[in-house]
Structures are given as C-alpha cells and as structure tokens.
Amino acid sequence: MSPGPARRLVPSYLATGGVGAPEHSRFEELTALQATGRSALPHHTPAHQRLLNLVSDGGLTVMEIAGYLRLPVGVVKMLAAQLVSDGHLRAAAPLPDALAPAINAGRPDKALLEEVMHGLLAL
Amino acid sequence: MGSSPSSAPVYLPDSNQERVKVLVAGPFGIGKTTMIRTLSEIPSLHTEEVMTDAAAHVDELAVPDKKTTTVAIDFGRLTIAQGRIVLYLFGTPGQRRFKPLWSDYARGALGALVIVDTRRLADSFEVIDLIEESGLDYAVAVNQFPESPEYDEETLRLKLDVEDHTPLVICDARDWDSSLNALRALSAHLVSRAGGSL
Ligand SMILES: Nc1nc2c(ncn2[C@@H]2O[C@H](COP(=O)(O)OP(=O)(O)O)[C@@H](O)[C@H]2O)c(=O)[nH]1
Numbered sequence: 001m002s003p004g005p006a007r008r009l010v011p012s013y014l015a016t017g018g019v020g021a022p023e024h025s026r027f028e029e030l031t032a033l034q035a036t037g038r039s040a041l042p043h044h045t046p047a048h049q050r051l052l053n054l055v056s057d058g059g060l061t062v063m064e065i066a067g068y069l070r071l072p073v074g075v076v077k078m079l080a081a082q083l084v085s086d087g088h089l090r091a092a093a094p095l096p097d098a099l100a101p102a103i104n105a106g107r108p109d110k111a112l113l114e115e116v117m118h119g120l121l122a123l
Numbered sequence: 124m125g126s127s128p129s130s131a132p133v134y135l136p137d138s139n140q141e142r143v144k145v146l147v148a149g150p151f152g153i154g155k156t157t158m159i160r161t162l163s164e165i166p167s168l169h170t171e172e173v174m175t176d177a178a179a180h181v182d183e184l185a186v187p188d189k190k191t192t193t194v195a196i197d198f199g200r201l202t203i204a205q206g207r208i209v210l211y212l213f214g215t216p217g218q219r220r221f222k223p224l225w226s227d228y229a230r231g232a233l234g235a236l237v238i239v240d241t242r243r244l245a246d247s248f249e250v251i252d253l254i255e256e257s258g259l260d261y262a263v264a265v266n267q268f269p270e271s272p273e274y275d276e277e278t279l280r281l282k283l284d285v286e287d288h289t290p291l292v293i294c295d296a297r298d299w300d301s302s303l304n305a306l307r308a309l310s311a312h313l314v315s316r317a318g319g320s321l
C-alpha cells in the first residue's frame with residue numbers, strides 16, 4: 001500500500017548541504033549555467049555533483065536543469081548559487097542587462113520582439 | 124521520456140543568446156503539451172513545483188490532509204535568429220487555483236498563446252482572466268477537435284469576450300506549420316502592442 005505521494009529521495013534542504021545561499025534570488029529560470037571544469041569540493045553534495053556533471057559539456061538553463069535532475073527550480077537555484085560562488089559554475093543572465101529591466105518592468109523591449117517575430121518568420 | 128535523467132541533455136547553442144519565454148496556456152487536455160512537443164527542438168521537459176495552501180480547499184488535485192499540491196509545468200525550446208534567441212514555451216495550467224504561481228509564470232514572459240476549444244470555450248475563461256490580470260498580451264489559438272463546432276470569427280470573439288486587436292487563429296497543435304503560424308500571430312501582435320501608445 002502506498003502511503004501517499006512519493007517523496008524526493010533527498011529533502012530539498014539537504015540537497016544543498018544545509019546551506020541556502022541567499023544570493024540564489026538573482027538566478028532566473030532562464031539563467032544559463034555551465035561548469036568551469038574545476039573538480040568538486042568536499043562540501044559539495046551528490047546533488048551539486050549531478051548538476052556539475054549535467055553541464056560539464058555545455059550550457060543549460062536553470063529550468064532545463066530542474067527538468068533533467070527532477071528537482072524543483074528553487075533547489076536548482078540554491079545549488080547553482082553555491083557552485084557559482086565556489087567558482088565551479090559560470091552563470092549567464094537570460095537577457096543582457098540593457099534589455100532585462102524593460103522586460104521585468106512589464107513591457108518587453110520592442111527591438112527584441114521584432115527580432116523574435118522575424119526569427120519565427122524565417123523558420 | 125525526455126525527462127529521464129539518463130537522456131543526454133541538448134545543450135544551448137555555443138553563441139551568446141537571449142533567452143525569453145512565451146506561455147502556452149489553457150485548461151487541461153486542450154493541447155498545451157502537444158503544441159510544445161510539436162514546436163520544441165528538444166524532447167519536452169517538465170518541472171514539478173509545490174504550491175502551498177491554495178489548493179487545500181479544492182478538488183481532485185489536493186491530497187485531503189495536505190496543504191500542498193504539485194503543479195507540473197512542461198516546456199520546450201525553439202532556437203531562432205541564427206542562434207541569437209532561444210524561445211522557451213512554457214505550458215501553463217489555467218485554473219484560478221494556480222493563481223499563486225501566476226506571478227512567476229508571467230514574470231519576464233513576452234506574451235501568451237491561449238488555447239481554446241469551441242466545445243468548451245468557458246473552460247478557457249479563467250486563464251484569459253489570469254493573463255489579462257497579469258498584464259500580458261496574448262493571442263488565441265483555436266484547436267479543432269473532431270466534435271468542435273465551427274463558429275465564425277465574430278461569434279467566437281463575442282463568446283470569448285476578447286478585444287478586436289487580439290489575434291484569433293485556427294490551429295492544430297499536432298501540426299508544425301499550424302502551431303508555428305499561431306506563434307507568429309502572437310509575436311506580430313506583441314510587436315504591434317509594443318509600438319503603440321502605452
Ligand atoms: N484534433 C486535435 N487534437 C488535439 C489537438 N491538440 C491536442 N490534441 C489532443 O488532445 C489531447 C490532449 O492534449 P494535451 O496536449 O495533452 O493537452 P494539455 O493538457 O493541454 O497539455 C491529446 O490526445 C492530443 O493528441 C489539436 O489541435 N487537434
């Protein structure tokens with residue numbers, strides 16, 4: 001008899017080694033992450049290592065990493081924050097700084113929207 | 124499926140890109156996942172987010188003795204403009220009980236494609252309201268199922284209560300050209316909205 005929904009093997013707060021890095025809030029779901037190639041440190045948990053392995057050969061967004069690793073987006077952000085501050089991951093914001101404020105203020109940048117439109121027409 | 128941990132990840136293009144998202148929204152069974160799979164260059168993935176409280180008092184999704192529910196968001200990816208832009212398509216459930224998640228869905232989104240079915244137009248009202256409340260511009264894709272009645276555009280606009288400038292396109296989410304056409308209609312609309320008086 002199943003007692004209810006299956007739980008994650010590693011609780012969120014343990015996956016991060018008990019450390020919730022406060023700066024994880026600057027990671028967005030579409031922030032791209034790629035490993036820098038440094039080998040893992042003793043305080044890196046298996047979850048940190050799975051993340052590093054996943055992006056050792058190329059970049060993926062936080063959202064995609066969450067999908068591949070089957071972890072909630074918030075947990076991936078915390079893991080990533082630690083790995084970036086340890087120098088094991090490089091992070092790239094979804095948009096260059098010049099575009100980001102316009103998007104977050106509600107109205108996307110017109111030049112970007114035009115590029116999307118032309119890009120879709122060219123497919 | 125695509126989300127199996129053993130499946131090899133499809134990496135982002137090497138070049139610097141801008142990564143943006145568009146919502147594909149609508150009630151269950153309307154064709155969100157189908158459209159995302161049709162358009163995505165990667166096997167579609169999903170994340171599961173835990174939503175606290177809001178679902179506790181409602182229906183089938185809520186576990187009776189728990190105050191949380193899990194919401195699966197599926198998404199896909201489409202690279203355009205010679206790799207300079209990567210578009211993410213996020214399948215977003217339209218029920219008002221997911222309202223707590225909507226500020227996250229909407230944040231940073233360029234716009235939304237709302238899928239409707241003429242057999243059950245009212246099922247899409249909640250999601251249209253949520254999108255309007257979040258301030259996103261949107262287009263409507265009418266997915267045609269075998270039993271779906273056909274309305275002329277004017278009737279459909281009236282029934283959905285959408286404004287004249289909101290694009291309304293007939294769509295088959297299983298078909299690449301048709302799905303792409305719906306996305307193009309949305310993106311042209313977003314350009315025109317960005318250009319107008321704000
Ligand atoms: N005829 C037709 N069937 C569709 C269309 N889009 C989706 N379907 C079917 O509708 C069912 C539900 O679609 P799905 O994408 O899972 O809906 P979701 O719950 O919104 O993600 C599936 O069996 C699809 O094959 C469409 O445009 N036309």
Ligand SMILES: [Mg+2]
Nearest residue numbers: 155156197214
């Ligand atoms: Mg679905």
